[in-house]
Amino acid sequence: MTATATIYLNACSHGLPDRACAEAIARQARNSLGRRDEEVTLRENARRACAAFLNSAAPSLAMGNGTFQLRASAMDRLPPRSGRILVAEHEWGDNVRWLRRLSAKSGMTIDVIRGKRGAPPDVSAWAARMDEDVRALCLPLVTSIDGLCYPAQEIASIARPKDALVVLDVAQALGRVSIVPDDMNCDVVVGTARKWLRAPRQTAMMWLSTRAERMLGCDARTLEPFDLNLALLAGLSRALELSSDVITIADRVSQLDNQLRDGLNGAKMIKLSSVGYVGTVTCLVRAAAKPVLEKKLRAEGIIVKWCDAEWDEPLANHGKSSERLRMSPHIYNSPADIESAVNAICTA
Secondary structure: OOOOOOEEOEOOOOOOOOHHHHHHHHHHHHHOOOOHHHHHHHHHHHHHHHHHHOOOOHHHEEEEOOHHHHHHHHHOOOOOOOOEEEEEOOOOHHHHHHHHHHHHHHOOEEEEEOOOOOOOOOHHHHHHOOOOOEEEEEEEOEOOOOOOEOOHHHHHOOOOOOOOEEEEEOOOOEOOEOOOHHHOOOOEEEEEOOOOOOOOOOOEEEEEOHHHHHHHOOOHHHHOOOOOOHHHHHHHHHHHHHOOOHHHHHHHHHHHHHHHHHHHOOOOOEEEOOOOOOOOEEEEEEHHHHHHHHHHHHHOOEEOEEEOHHHHOOOOOOOOOEEEEEEEOOOOOOHHHHHHHHHHHHOO
């Protein structure tokens, strides 16, 4: 029996690291002597690399083991006061579950901002719910399941109380969207590096505005965990170097995205979901057809993501009649990979 080569179409979950990134990790792991001066230098180099990627200042940046840890470390410092947190219906599930715990502890209530199903996020829906009782706004820049792009800068520009922070999740955007936090009117910008930046797992970054630092009573680096892995930081720095040309990467991914959409248009077993941001191709699959399609893709060595809508985006109304198959190519994929995926789906 001939082994099937793996075709990896799941960058939205974890982008495959470049060999140079793995080599940087291995080199640091071999050479590390655990000296304090070495740790400080490596941390500062990685922080400068993060800051340069975001066109920001290094003191505004914190690195962490994941977005959840960084985000929680910031929001836990909100001054204790009742009020409302405006939350996007497409907010990532782990964020929602943590906000529910924060609500139970602090007395703040969660106010979900919904739009019309299948329509782009509506800025006016956020403006209509704004008042002096709002403590924070939480939203993604690009959503996980369908790749919807939120107009974050416009939402963050709505007049709001002076102590209301805008917390932006860029986990699905960092590395495929040009992000300049200083220009976005947001206060806390958090993203993982393991997806579109193709950095190692357990690497993430958070940017804080001057206003956020004043409200939280600390600078970004205060929120950075002490036990960051030096080898992973070396890998992060190398991944940022390789991902510096976001526009060229986005153009390459766009070509693969278009090929995938064109090939699947009209396929019998699936229906393409609303067009998301470049790189996220989501298909609606009848529940009865999922086992057949899942078996076919597995046999062909094609790795995709079957989304659990109730877990991934528990506040959104995705409906229960269909399963969601998400494919997300990256620059390591080829047109032949896309053709194989299209053929597998169309012939299942």
